[in-house]
Amino acid sequence: MTRPPLPAPPHRGGCLCGAVRFAYAARPLGLNACHCMDCKKLSGADAFHVLMGERAALVHESGELTRWRKRADSGREVDIVRCAACGVRLWHEPVSAPTFAFICAGALDDSSWFVPSSHIWVEKAGASFTPAPDALLVEGQPPDRAALFAAFDRLYPP
Ligand SMILES: [Zn+2]
Numbered sequence: 001m002t003r004p005p006l007p008a009p010p011h012r013g014g015c016l017c018g019a020v021r022f023a024y025a026a027r028p029l030g031l032n033a034c035h036c037m038d039c040k041k042l043s044g045a046d047a048f049h050v051l052m053g054e055r056a057a058l059v060h061e062s063g064e065l066t067r068w069r070k071r072a073d074s075g076r077e078v079d080i081v082r083c084a085a086c087g088v089r090l091w092h093e094p095v096s097a098p099t100f101a102f103i104c105a106g107a108l109d110d111s112s113w114f115v116p117s118s119h120i121w122v123e124k125a126g127a128s129f130t131p132a133p134d135a136l137l138v139e140g141q142p143p144d145r146a147a148l149f150a151a152f153d154r155l156y157p158p
């Protein structure tokens, strides 16, 4: 498998009804897939694909947002940001890590290039799980995000 090149920023996106528009204007920090049970519920799919980014580079351009604070069993909290009109999930803002924003890959206008550089909670992955052979695979939650960022930089040299 050949990884498509990263498109040049900004990465633009929005919700389904068109009210919310946003742009992410920096290099991603990681392209992660999470296979945990919470992410299956949240995405309504069998995994959650997310562009891990810098919150300062995420610009909310239009549309009213709603937030819901999810608390994990670990105590970790994250604000899940959606369009107030159509409910599409757009990005996550981890409460304990305010410099990060995790943008839902499916909310991008073009996610055709998105191949996860890392997968976490792989032991919960569904039967159709077929990671790219060069992706980092992690059981459970990594102790910190540095390993995910390092895997991304290895696959997409800065
Ligand atoms: Zn909407």
Ligand SMILES: [Zn+2]
Residues within 6 Å of the ligand: 034, 035, 036, 037, 038, 039, 040, 048, 121
């Ligand atoms: Zn998850």
